[in-house]
């Protein structure tokens with residue numbers, strides 16, 4: 551019961567479905583364009599551990615309360631980062647090819663960004 555009360559508080563700040571899809575699509579695009587680089591099993595476990603104790607996590611669905619992404623998927627992507635400042639995830643070192651592809655995807659995403667809908 552105490553968990554439900556905690557989640558009610560967290561649900562108030564949950565990103566909308568639109569925001570979740572927008573964030574996840576952007577992350578998935580970056581990930582695919584970089585050649586689908588995964589983090590190691592150890593880093594994946596460390597990322598989820600960080601999320602489980604984070605004040606922003608939506609525990610019921612393991613969604614990030616800042617970007618809205620489903621963490622079991624996002625945390626596997628080497629190109630993805632924690633949106634908190636500072637990041638709560640260990641820095642990942644991308645290969646030159648992965649880095650260039652991720653930067654190109656980020657630039658394309660910025661160019662294609664439409665007007666902000668509130």
Ligand code: SF4
Pocket residue numbers: 600601602604605606607608613614615616617621631632633634638639
């Ligand atoms: S991705 Fe970062 S901000 Fe989001 S729940 Fe995990 S640790 Fe928290």
